[in-house]
Amino acid sequence: MIHHEIFSTLLHDEPDTRRSRLLERHFNLSGLDERVSLEEFDWGYNPKIPKRACFDLNTLKFVRDGENPILIGPPGTGKSHVAKAIA
Ligand SMILES: Nc1ncnc2c1ncn2[C@@H]1O[C@H](COP(=O)(O)OP(=O)(O)O)[C@@H](O)[C@H]1O
Ligand SMILES: [Mg+2]
Incomplete structure (x- = not known):
C-alpha cells in the first residue's frame, strides 16, 4: 500500500513539475509585468x-x-x- 502511494505520487508529481516549469518559462517570455x-x-x-x-x-x-x-x-x-x- 505504502509503495503504491509513493509510486503514484512520483508518477503524478513529474508532469505537474514539468507543467509548472513550462508555465514559468512562458510567463518569463510573455513580458507581462x-x-x-x-x-x-x-x-x-x-x-x-x-x-x-x-x-x-x-x-x-x-x-x-x-x-x-x-x-x-x-x-x-x-x-x-x-x-x-x-x-
Ligand atoms: N476586484 C479586484 N480584486 C483584486 N484586485 C483588484 C481588483 N480590482 C482591481 N484590483 C487591483 O487593483 C489594481 C488596479 O487594477 P487594474 O487591473 O490595473 O485596473 P484597470 O486596468 O481597470 O485600470 C491592480 O493591482 C489590480 O490587481
Ligand atoms: Mg489598465
Missing part, C-alpha cells in the same frame, strides 16, 4: 464585473474563434488584472 489569476480576483468587491464572461474568456475560446474581446470600464476596476490573468 506581474503574474495574476482570476482565482485571486475579489469578485465580491464590484458585483458589476461580469465574472462569468471573464471565466469564459479564460477558456481562450475567443482565440480559436478569431475574436477580439474588449474590456471596458472605469480606471482601477481590474481590467488589466483580468487581461493579464487571461494572457
